[in-house]
Amino acid sequence: MASLTFENVTKRFDEVVAVDDLDLHIVDGEFMVLLGPSGCGKTTALRMIAGLEDITEGKLLIGDTVVNDVDPAKRDVSMVFQSYALYPHMTVHRNIESPLLVRKYHADGPDRPARKLTRAERNERVAEAARVLGLDELLRRKPAALSGGQRQRVALARAFVGRPQAFLMDEPLSNLDAKLRAATRLELVDLHRRVETTVVYVTHDQVEAMTMADRIAVMSTGRLQQVGTPQEVYEAPANLFVAQFIGTPPMNTLDGTLGSDGIDTGAGVVPVPPHLAGRLEGGRKLVVGVRPEHLTLTPGGPLEMAVRAVEWLGHECLVFGTTGGADAVVRQTGMAGVAAGDTARVAVEAADVHVFDPDTTERLA
Amino acid sequence: MSTAARRRRRPRYTLKESALGLALLAPSIVVFVAFFYRPFLNLLHWGRFESRRNGAYFEYVGLDQYREQLTSEDFREGLWHSVQFVLYTVPPGIVLGVLLAVTAHRKLKGIKVFQAIFSSTLASSVAVTSVVFFYFFNDTVGLFKVDWLENPDWAMFAVGLSSIWQNLGLSFVIVLAGLQTVPDEVLEAATLDGYGPTRRLLRVTLPLISPVLLFLVVVLVIFGLQAFAQVDLLTKGGPVSATETLVYKINRLNRPDNIGIGAVYSVGLFFITLAVTTTQFALLDRRVHYAR
Numbered sequence: 001m002a003s004l005t006f007e008n009v010t011k012r013f014d015e016v017v018a019v020d021d022l023d024l025h026i027v028d029g030e031f032m033v034l035l036g037p038s039g040c041g042k043t044t045a046l047r048m049i050a051g052l053e054d055i056t057e058g059k060l061l062i063g064d065t066v067v068n069d070v071d072p073a074k075r076d077v078s079m080v081f082q083s084y085a086l087y088p089h090m091t092v093h094r095n096i097e098s099p100l101l102v103r104k105y106h107a108d109g110p111d112r113p114a115r116k117l118t119r120a121e122r123n124e125r126v127a128e129a130a131r132v133l134g135l136d137e138l139l140r141r142k143p144a145a146l147s148g149g150q151r152q153r154v155a156l157a158r159a160f161v162g163r164p165q166a167f168l169m170d171e172p173l174s175n176l177d178a179k180l181r182a183a184t185r186l187e188l189v190d191l192h193r194r195v196e197t198t199v200v201y202v203t204h205d206q207v208e209a210m211t212m213a214d215r216i217a218v219m220s221t222g223r224l225q226q227v228g229t230p231q232e233v234y235e236a237p238a239n240l241f242v243a244q245f246i247g248t249p250p251m252n253t254l255d256g257t258l259g260s261d262g263i264d265t266g267a268g269v270v271p272v273p274p275h276l277a278g279r280l281e282g283g284r285k286l287v288v289g290v291r292p293e294h295l296t297l298t299p300g301g302p303l304e305m306a307v308r309a310v311e312w313l314g315h316e317c318l319v320f321g322t323t324g325g326a327d328a329v330v331r332q333t334g335m336a337g338v339a340a341g342d343t344a345r346v347a348v349e350a351a352d353v354h355v356f357d358p359d360t361t362e363r364l365a
Numbered sequence: 366m367s368t369a370a371r372r373r374r375r376p377r378y379t380l381k382e383s384a385l386g387l388a389l390l391a392p393s394i395v396v397f398v399a400f401f402y403r404p405f406l407n408l409l410h411w412g413r414f415e416s417r418r419n420g421a422y423f424e425y426v427g428l429d430q431y432r433e434q435l436t437s438e439d440f441r442e443g444l445w446h447s448v449q450f451v452l453y454t455v456p457p458g459i460v461l462g463v464l465l466a467v468t469a470h471r472k473l474k475g476i477k478v479f480q481a482i483f484s485s486t487l488a489s490s491v492a493v494t495s496v497v498f499f500y501f502f503n504d505t506v507g508l509f510k511v512d513w514l515e516n517p518d519w520a521m522f523a524v525g526l527s528s529i530w531q532n533l534g535l536s537f538v539i540v541l542a543g544l545q546t547v548p549d550e551v552l553e554a555a556t557l558d559g560y561g562p563t564r565r566l567l568r569v570t571l572p573l574i575s576p577v578l579l580f581l582v583v584v585l586v587i588f589g590l591q592a593f594a595q596v597d598l599l600t601k602g603g604p605v606s607a608t609e610t611l612v613y614k615i616n617r618l619n620r621p622d623n624i625g626i627g628a629v630y631s632v633g634l635f636f637i638t639l640a641v642t643t644t645q646f647a648l649l650d651r652r653v654h655y656a657r
Contacts (some may be wrong), residue, residue, distance in 0.1 A: 052553055073559040085550035089572040102559035158558075 002165040002198060003028045004049060009058035013042050015319040018044040020222035022058070023032040026067070029214070031192050031199045035211040036219035042202045045219070046168050049200060050079050053312070062165055073103070078159040079168040082175065086143040086152045092154050096126045099162040129157040132191070133243050149180045156191070166198040173208060185211050206246050210234070236354075239360040243289050243354060249318065249329045251289045255358065258284045263355070267324030268303035272348035276364060280355075286364070287356040290332035294352035297338060301347035310336045368542070380490055387434030411628035416621060434629040442553065443611040443630070444637070446521065450610055451589035453525030454532065461529065462536025467566060469537070470544040480541065487534030495598035499526035502599075514600055517607035520610065524599050524608055528592060536581055544570065575653040585644050590638050613639075 004026040010021040019041040021110040024030045030305045034042035047151070048060060051072030059066050067075055078099065086095050098121045104114035107121060117125070117348075130136050143151055152172060159167055172188075173181045189212050192199050196210045203209055218225040218241075220235060226238035237243035237251070244250040256265040258280050263270045270288050271281070280286075281309040297319065305328055307321040319330040319338060324347065330346060338344045355364045378386070412431060413421040434440055440533050469480050486494070500524055504512045511522035537621065547570055555569045593612045596602060602609040602617070609617075618627035 025367050050553075050555070050557060073561075079554070079557050081550045081554060083548065083550050085548065085554035087551065087569060087572075089553075089575075098555075102564065121382070158554075268454040290485075 003061075004166060004198060004200065005061040006045070006059065007059040009045075009060055010056050011041070011048060011050065011053060011186060012056045017222050018282060019048070022224055023229060026200060026222060028212075029196050029198055029230070031189070031212060031214045033201045033213035033216045034219060035203060035209040035216050035245075036225075036265075037204055037207060039221075040202055041221040041222040042204075042219050046079075046170055046202045048199055049075075049166070050077055050168050053076050056092055058083070063139040065166055067128075072365060076162075076165045077168055078162060078164040078166075079170065080152075080155045080172045082156040082171045084143075084172075084175075086154055086158075090142070090144050091139065092130075092135060092141055092146070093126055094129070095143065095154055096129055096135075096139075096157045096161050097122055098158060100125060103162060105162070121286065121341055124132060125161050127156075128135050132194070134159045148177075149184070152176065152184065156188075160191070160195055160197070160216050163195070164197065166305070167192075169199065169201045171203055172201075173203075174205075181208075183206075192329065206248070212244070218245060220245070236363065237289075237363070238363055240287060240289070240356050241354070243363075247291060249292050249331070251291050251331055251354070252326070252328045253356075254288045254324055254326050254328075256286050256288050257284060258282055262287055262302075265303070265324045267305070268301075268346075270348060273350050273353045273355060276355060280364070284302075285358050287358050287361075289354035289356060290348050292354060293330040295328070295330040295346050295348055296332065297330060297336065298347045299345055301345035303348070304344040305344045305346045307338050307340055307342045307344055310338065311339050368488055376461060382425070387633070408628045408631050412632055414625045415627055416638045421447065424441045426625075430625055431629050431632070434626050435633050439614065440611075440630060440633065442606065443609055443614040444633075445608040445613070446608060447590050447634075449521050450525060450528070450592055451586055453522060454528045454589050454592075455582065455585045458529045458532050458536055459581055461533055462540050462581070463571070463578075465533065465537050466540035466544055467570075472542055474555060479632065484534045484541075486531055487538060489531070491594040493637070494527055494531045495595050496524070498595075499599055515604055517604045520600050520604055520607045524592075524595055527595050527599065532585060532588060533542075536585070539581050541573065542601070543574035547619060579645070579649050579653050583642055586645065587638060615627060616628055 006022045006024040009019060009022045010017065022045060024045075032047055036042050044053055049062075050057055051067070051070065051239060055068050058273075060068055062075060062077070083286075087098065090098070100117050104116055104118075106112060106114050107117055108115070126139075127136075128165075133156055135153055135157060135178055138146060138150060138154075143154065146154065152175070155172070159169075168352070173184055176184060184341070185208060188201075190258065192212075201208075201212065210274055213230055215229055216233050217227045219243050226233055226242045228236075228238075233242060234246055239247065240253065244253070254265040254267070254270070256263040256270065260274070260282065261269055262272055263286055265288060270290075303323055305321045305323045307319055309320045311318040311320070316331055317335050317336045319329075319336050319346070328346075356362065357364055375387070412440045413425060413427050415426045415430060417424050438559045439579060465483050469476060469483055493513065499514070501508045502511055504510050504515070511519075511523075513519035548641050551569060551573070553567060555565045560568065590610075591612055591615060592610060596608050596610055596613050600608040615634065617625050618630060619626070622628075
């Protein structure tokens with residue numbers, strides 16, 4: 001186990017900046033998810049931890065050691081690849097055993113010199129990893145004879161059999177079907193709790209991030225946007241990008257101007273959130289953000305919404321429409337009570353209103 | 366073969382489908398019959414006749430000629446020379462091809478130029494290669510000024526060198542194509558597992574390109590057994606008969622007065638090649654990994 005630290009790390013591929021001045025501390029034993037759309041630099045950041053990409057500028061630390069120039073094999077991290085990257089010519093047993101064959105381990109206690117494991121020790125560890133991941137029956141098979149989910153487990157077993165300082169995972173669930181993905185999410189969390197290793201997990205899927213992470217680092221265009229617990233990132237997004245990237249459907253936003261009785265959006269007046277009351281100057285331009293579940297359809301609501309479509313999903317329904325020229329979505333449980341073509345009234349509580357600066361896109365707090 | 370493929374039942378075709386299948390196969394069947402099966406039957410036929418009076422007429426001797434010639438000193442010498450030639454050319458050819466391809470399989474600017482250069486021997490004719498090597502080895506005007514081509518102990522080795530060079534382009538291209546099918550992520554996984562470059566090559570890369578290597582072994586062995594032009598151009602089978610391979614002997618015997626013996630040798634070489642290739646597939650196939 002070890003912490004991981006990016007200190008002002010930049011990665012350039014020729015002229016393209018893939019990771020821009022990244023400062024991020026990943027705590028020992030933490031499940032950290034790097035979340036962002038494709039091309040945001042999350043995978044590059046992960047590959048820099050593994051040592052598969054050089055660092056252009058800045059420092060990367062594993063524990064207290066700067067590892068910029070440390071060989072990938074010496075960093076004591078393991079990785080689960082998107083394609084699983086199993087050795088197709090080896091049996092499951094050999095695949096899992098692979099890191100144990102070459103590396104040296106402090107098998108006689110942390111103070112004793114590291115050595116290669118004996119065959120008996122290797123077999124014991126492989127057996128344990130196979131048991132934890134339910135691969136006992138499959139050890140003699142080759143990867144071609146396994147299902148996608150089984151291959152994924154083999155990749156996980158290979159990654160944690162050597163008890164590395166950190167687990168790196170690059171979209172490990174993206175090749176699984178939806179049902180298996182949901183089941184594997186739970187298993188990964190369970191596995192993390194059991195092995196207590198630092199995990200860095202890259203994904204573009206916010207559901208994976210929200211459900212598994214201790215903390216989420218949201219990235220966009222090579223830059224870190226926000227780091228926080230799933231709750232912090234959802235309830236207090238640092239900027240408009242985070243606000244709209246996290247949550248499905250995304251947060252509704254409306255341009256407005258601060259007036260005497262609230263924020264005037266053109267489609268109605270939205271109340272000012274309590275923590276900002278009296279702190280902003282009148283007439284100031286703002287961007288208002290409200291999550292779909294915080295909008296309610298009420299006859300006397302202050303906002304007007306032209307309903308375009310209603311999606312009923314059983315446990316909830318989504319009402320799509322336009323408010324003040326912008327697209328808006330309302331999420332509510334039960335039936336909507338409105339239909340496409342109607343004009344509805346919508347209300348929002350002051351505490352549920354997020355306010356952003358239109359120029360910097362930063363949250364006003 | 367997967368269990369599913371093994372279990373698959375043989376499909377039944379309608380008459381119409383069978384006719385269409387045959388029609389589609391017809392062009393290749395015609396070519397094979399005209400240029401392979403019919404000449405081969407001719408060979409079997411000629412092998413049973415012995416030339417008399419320098420080919421003025423032929424006497425039927427039946428299978429006796431096969432028995433006599435295939436056990437003769439001359440045939441065994443030719444076979445030994447062919448085997449020698451294969452041993453000199455195939456293993457070094459493959460090792461060099463792999464080394465060169467691994468070296469050139471990099472994401473570097475201008476690497477395509479080197480890849481083109483390394484594969485260029487593929488495009489040069491055996492005649493050109495042989496002339497070049499002839500001048501390399503010539504003991505008065507040559508680059509190395511050695512007498513290998515005139516020395517019975519070294520002549521086969523020297524001819525082998527020219528063939529290794531000749532085949533290097535082919536080995537390089539085929540191995541390079543194989544390397545490009547190896548997924549980067551698998552090699553990266555091996556790196557993180559602690560594999561150094563050598564272990565990565567031997568334990569991961571080579572097993573993954575084993576189908577390509579098997580193909581190369583089979584092709585190069587057949588090339589070796591069939592090598593003729595380089596022998597003819599560099600040594601004419603000499604000195605003495607040190608470089609007379611089976612094919613070279615067949616060519617020498619291909620005259621009216623010896624045509625029966627030549628036919629027997631040809632049939633002998635055919636079955637030897639067939640046996641060697643079948644054995645290679647049987648032995649190596651078990652160690653070959655076909656990715657799916």
